[in-house]
Amino acid sequence: MxxxxxxxxxxxxxxxxxxxxxxxxxxxxxxxxxxxxxxxxxxxxxxxxxxxxxxxxxxxxxxxxxxxxxxxxxxxxxxxxxxxxxxxxxxxxxxxxxxxxxxxxxxxxxxxxxxxxSVFATGGIGGVHRGAEQTFDISADLAELGQTAVTVVAAGAKAILDVPKTLEVLETYGVPVIAYGQPDMPAFWSRHSDLPAPLSMSRAEDIAASHKMRAALGLPGGQLIANPVPEADEIPAEQINPIIAQALAEAEAQGITAKKVTPFLLQRIFELTEGRSLVTNIALVRNNARLAAEIARHLV
CATH class of the missing domain: 3.40.1790.10 (Indigoidine synthase domain)
Known part of the structure; x- marks a missing residue:
């Protein structure tokens, strides 16, 4: 078979x-x-x-x-x-x-x-969920990035997660986290966060060269490329953060846990933004696909 x-x-x-x-x-x-x-x-x-x-x-x-x-x-x-x-x-x-x-x-x-x-485009990766110090809810995406040699282009970790802890786990797994074209981490629906990026690159050919060098060194695992959503499509952090906080509070009040958390939060954020979060999500996926294609062109 x-x-x-x-x-x-x-x-x-x-x-x-x-x-x-x-x-x-x-x-x-x-x-x-x-x-x-x-x-x-x-x-x-x-x-x-x-x-x-x-x-x-x-x-x-x-x-x-x-x-x-x-x-x-x-x-x-x-x-x-x-x-x-x-x-x-x-x-x-x-x-x-x-x-x-x-x-x-x-x-x-x-x-x-x-x-x-060698290259994969997505929206946002999973990561460390808020409250993981009690629940130990950490996405398998992080361990996969630490062992599978694929360069992943995303708009960062989903903003509903505990992004600082997510970055710490990625560092532990030896995953290069590279912000594209800016010094700070994008925050999924928002272009900017208050978190400095561990690494930053502004050219697709440099990202491709890093991928090749990791292979030459025999290093396991991939790279995470944090690509900010286009400015015209973003929901600024000051607008989306209170909505995320409300959705998180509702999930906790309703006792929603484990695999049900992310779908619940994304649906509530969709409702609270009157559909704008989905429009932004589609825009960032398309933006990531275009960058991934450019990186892939430099790998052949």
Whole structure:
């Protein structure tokens, strides 16, 4: 049995040496409703093509891990029900049971490595949840970044998280956290935070060179590129932070814990911003896809 099935577009890209960018699929199945999810997925893939690279959306379909989805597969996944959200811990179970699963950041990194892809674009990574000193709720994304050699372009960690603790864990795992084009960390919906970036670069070719140097040194793990959302699309920190605080307080009051926390918070923030958070989310994913394509071009 083949471990991974590649799309026709991906196979051709690898045969001809074209740059490739991996994409996750949880934004399709768990991020927004149909048909907006399908429209967004197609838009992000087209952004990568327009930037001179080839997209490869990752997903488990009926037990088979796919790198790159054919158009009809992408449309079917966008309408599918009862889709698992898979990470490192449950990816193999999903596949062995013949189920359909959408890949998180961690699972997409694993799929990208198996497919021979070095760059991955997403919205924001998971991290250390607020109150983790009691709950120990820390995303598997961080450990994956410490062991899987994929450069991940995101708008930082999701702003609902404890970002300082997230940066500390990434440092412990030896993950380079590189802010793109600015000295401070972006804060997902907002371009700026009060946290200085551990590292900063302003050119895609420098990021690609760092990726290659890590490989030459035999260092495990990837890089996290923190790419700020375009200024025209951001929600400034002074506007979004009180909304995040309200959503967090509501989650605590309702006793929402574990895997239910993030979906609850994102939905409440969507409601409290009257949909603006989702518009910003789509804009930052597209912006990350374009930068990832530029980095990928310097890796071929």
């Amino acid at each position: 083949a471990m991974i099935t590649k799309s026709a577009e991906l196979l051709k890209a690898q045969e001809t040496g074209q740059p490739i960018v991996a994409l996750e699929s949880t934004i399709i199945t768990h991020g927004m409703p149909f048909p907006q999810n399908l429209e967004t997925a197609r838009m992000v893939e087209d952004d990568i093509r327009a930037a001179g690279a080839v997209p490869a959306t990752m997903a488990v379909l009926n037990g088979t891990l796919h790198a790159g989805l054919e158009p009809e597969q992408l449309e079917a996944l966008a309408q599918a029900k009862d889709v698992d959200k898979v990470s490192r811990a449950d990816m193999a179970v999903c596949m062995s049971l013949g189920r359909t699963g959408a890949t998180t950041v961690a699972a997409t990194m694993i799929a990208a490595r198996l497919a021979g892809i």
